[in-house]
Amino acid sequence: YCMPFYALIQYCIAPQRAFVIAVLIGHACVLGVAPAEHGNWRFQYLTNPDGVWVNEVASLTEDDSGAIWAATWGEGIQRISDATWETFNERSGFVGDWQYSVTRDTLGGIWVGTGDGMCHIQGNVLTNMTTENTPALDTNEIRVIRNDSSGNLLIGTGSGTVYRCLQSHLSEPHPQAWELIISHEQSSGAAIMDLLETASNQLWVSLKFQGMRLWEDNMWRVPDMPRKDRSFRFSHFEDGQLAPLVSHAFGGDTMWRFEHGEWIPSVTVAHGVGGFARAKDGTLYIGTSEGL
Numbered sequence: 676y677c678m679p680f681y682a683l684i685q686y687c688i689a690p691q692r693a694f695v696i697a698v699l700i701g702h703a704c705v706l707g708v709a710p711a712e713h714g715n716w717r718f719q720y721l722t723n724p725d726g727v728w729v730n731e732v733a734s735l736t737e738d739d740s741g742a743i744w745a746a747t748w749g750e751g752i753q754r755i756s757d758a759t760w761e762t763f764n765e766r767s768g769f770v771g772d773w774q775y776s777v778t779r780d781t782l783g784g785i786w787v788g789t790g791d792g793m794c795h796i797q798g799n800v801l802t803n804m805t806t807e808n809t810p811a812l813d814t815n816e817i818r819v820i821r822n823d824s825s826g827n828l829l830i831g832t833g834s835g836t837v838y839r840c841l842q843s844h845l846s847e848p849h850p851q852a853w854e855l856i857i858s859h860e861q862s863s864g865a866a867i868m869d870l871l872e873t874a875s876n877q878l879w880v881s882l883k884f885q886g887m888r889l890w891e892d893n894m895w896r897v898p899d900m901p902r903k904d905r906s907f908r909f910s911h912f913e914d915g916q917l918a919p920l921v922s923h924a925f926g927g928d929t930m931w932r933f934e935h936g937e938w939i940p941s942v943t944v945a946h947g948v949g950g951f952a953r954a955k956d957g958t959l960y961i962g963t964s965e966g967l
Contacts, residue, residue, distance in 0.1 A: 721967045723760045729753060732962030733949045734776045739783045741955035745967055746774035752787060753967075755960075769794050770803040776819045780845045781826040788817030788830070811838065811853035816866075823872040831867025835859050837880070837890075857890060871909040881907045898938070908948065 722728055731748040738744060742756035751764025751772045764772045771791030778786050787794040792805035792815045805815050816833030823829050828840040830853075837857035844852035857867075857880070866883040873879070878890040886903035889896040897903075931938045949962035960967060 720965075721755075723753070723762075724758070729967040731949075731964050732967045733774060734778070735950040735952035735960055735962045736777050736779045736785070737952045737954065738779055738785060743952050743954055743960050744777050744779075744785060745960070745962055746777035746787060746949075747772075749773055752777060763796075768801050768803070770805060770815075775817060776821075778820045778822060778828075780822060780828055781842060782845050784845055786820045786828065788820045789815075790817075790833075791815050793817045793820070793830070809853065811855070813859065818867050819869050821870045821872070823878075824874055824876055829856070829870045829872065829878075831870050831880070833866045835862030835864045835867060835882075837862075837867055837870065861893075861895075868906045869908045879909060881909065908950070 720728070729745065729747060730750045732745045733748055734746040736744050738754075740756065742754050745753040745755065747753060749772055751762055751767075751769060752774065754761040754763065763769055769787070769789070770793070771789035773790045774787055775790070776786075776788035780786060783797075785796040787796075792803055793809075793812075795802045795804065804812070806812050812832070813836055814832045814834040817830060818833050819829075819831040821829045821831075823839065826842040828842075828845060830838045830840065832838075835857070836855065836859050838853045839856050840852050841854070856878075862880075862882060865885050867880060868883050869881040871879045880888050880890055882888060883906050886905060887898060887907055889898060931940055933939075949964070951962075952960045954960065
């Protein structure tokens, strides 16, 4: 399992982003079993303190304290801080345990997208948002939550709609905070699998089994790229100067990077990759379809 992940990370820290190498070499995941060595890299699948494998990880983010939040498929959110694990699920007040996405907003709040609605954590306050208390939402299936280029929040749904929540409303979101960006009709009802707005305000959208599209001036631009029948996820690293857009399939396919206006094939990954998050000690966490 580790070989595909190694190739994946090796690609994501290309020479122009060598700062990532500097903080990662010599560090290793401090929890779990099944370590594997590859040069200066050491990989481990992680288990919780009870020795239980983490279920499929759909998304990862890091909070202001450096803790890692992992959204899982059926096991709620796992918050990992050093050797301490916390589980947040329906028993602790979450609207759902089957989760698609987790992200930290620019005010330090944590947002979780589930098949049953959306959760917002600000400090010790948990707010669940569904179609019942947030009429602007047309569905409870929240597939992806991302920050946009201006510090606002982007939300993509299973019905093909995309919403924006302004930064000024993030700490106390209310029903009027949501602006519809892409309608169900404009996406032809295809589920939104991922969103990424670049520094130049280009909004890239991954549609289920329809590849990637660029949303500009209220219309679609379909880039010339391979595998338009696949669903993709976006990942990118920033070093203050370069913020490349990276796309990869959910597994068993080639990763692609968007560079100089064209898609360039890179490595092949064997498992679906849900996301990356780097802890303050330099450990790089990878959420996959086989765990964390």
